[in-house]
Amino acid sequence: MSDLDDRTADRGAGTDLTESGPARGTWSPAGPVRDVPTPAGPARDAATPVGPSGTPAPDGPARAPIAIGPRAAAGARADVEGERKWAVGPRRGVGDPVKALLHRHRELCERAVDPLEIAAGLEAHGVTDRTAARFRHRDVFSLAEELYARVPRTAGPRPTTALPAPRIRAGWALLTLLPGALGAATVAGLRVTHGHPRLMVAFGGLLALALATGATLRHGPLAGPPGTRAWRTALGTRTWRITLGTRACTFWLLGYALVGDGLLHAVLTGGPDAPPTGAPHGPWPTATAPVLALLAACAPAAWSAHLLAAGARRRLVGSRGLGDFTAAARPLLYGAFALFLGALTALLALCGTVLHEPVAFPQALTLGALLLLARLLTAHRHRRAPALALGAAAAAETTALALPLAGRLPGCAFLATPVETLTGAWGEAAVPALACGTAALALLWHAGRTLTRAAAHAPSGAPE
Secondary structure (H helix, E strand, O other), X not given: OOHHHHHHHOOOOOOOOOOOOOOOEEEEOOEEEEEEEOOOOOOOOOOOOEOOOOOEOXXXXXXXXXXXXXXXXXXXXXXHHHHHHHHHOOOOOOOOHHHHHHHHOHHHHHHOOOHHHHHHHHHHXXXXXXXXXXXXXXOHHHHHHHHXXXXXXXXXXXXXXXXXXXXXXXXXXXXXXXXXXXXXHHHXXXXXXXXXXXHHHHHHHHHHHHXXXXXXXXXXXXXXXXXXXXXXXXXXXXXXXXXXXXXXXXXXXXXHHHHHHHHHHHXXXXXXXXXXXXXXXXXXXXXXXXXXXXXXXXXXXXXXXXHHHHHHHHHHHHOOOHHHHXXXXXXXXXXXXXXXXXXXXXXXXXXXXXXXXXXXXHHHHHHHHHHHHHHHHHHOOOOHHHHHHXXXXXXXXXXXXXXXXXXXXXXXXXXXXXXXXXXXXXXXXXXXXXXXXXXHHHHHHHHHHHOOOHHHHOOXXXXX
16 A cells, blocks of 8 residues: 555545545556446445455445546546655755855854854844845854854864964064154254255155055055055945045045144134245144154054954954953953053143143143044945044144135124134134034944944955
């Protein structure tokens, strides 16, 4: 008896096989025949008829064979085979979404040495806890554990650390001192020269400082991710525009720190009446102490970035989940940020004492904090937020200079009222302090959400 028959027999006695499914055909010398019901006759005796296959015939009305054609017989056999496959064939299961995710990130899963590295890579590709819930997991780390367990691995020894800790190299350590040294030499040259040689010293110093600062930002902890240099990126792409926009805003902010307060004072008092001379007491008074301190702060900025990267790598290895890493990385980020601010404060005091200039701590500290946070985010593959923050600060300073000039037009005196009110209460230094301070606070909040994620410190992280 076939499997279909076994399943049908379990339905109970008195059930007609032919009435519960497709008709079953038999063969006769005249051709294929099929059982069809005939009018009910008298009850049978105790002797039970035996069918052609040797099995007892089912109870019920007597059947009479009729001949059918070959085509109908083939249809009957197909119906029987279809019913048999449907009844006893294996049930098809639902697709495995985790398997599809595994194929998509197979390289990441095969390279990882622990589930946390896979979780960091998934987080960098936009997989969140809500996404993991669609894979029937409570969070990203639980999903990463399943991916890690399902990847076949070799029997070779596993490395003891998931990520190599960044090393201290003499090259970038000495390179970070170059902007401060060139800045001091330029300031000294401006103090002892006059006239045309003074302009040559200023131009040469600015060119050397630009090259030295660019080299510092391309090597060491402050270096951005590979492939983000403007001259290596296709012209007109989004990355190219963001990079050049960020550099332009940075140059503007540093230039405003040098001559911005003096220029704003001259604009508010009816000037400027003469071009700048570069002297501290000229028509546009220059503030060399804050700029020199910011140039010298490249070294503490690089060391703060190194401490953050090294500490994050160690915690990435020792953590047992993404939440544990975030809780451990947040105080590390704030500690590195506070360390830089302390070093910048000391450099400002030192430069002010040596140059005998008043030091504007609020605007210099806020600008230094803004530049550090912007560079940290850029180095960890987050370029859009720094570009927006730097652009907003530069736009605010530009507006502060433009409104008093626009207020000189007939009937537009009201445009200069906001700037005059602010500077009258807090001085010209309030403009850069407010602009850079607001942008720095926004970046600090953003860095607290992004730089404390494992994806920001994993080599598999993707740029935004």
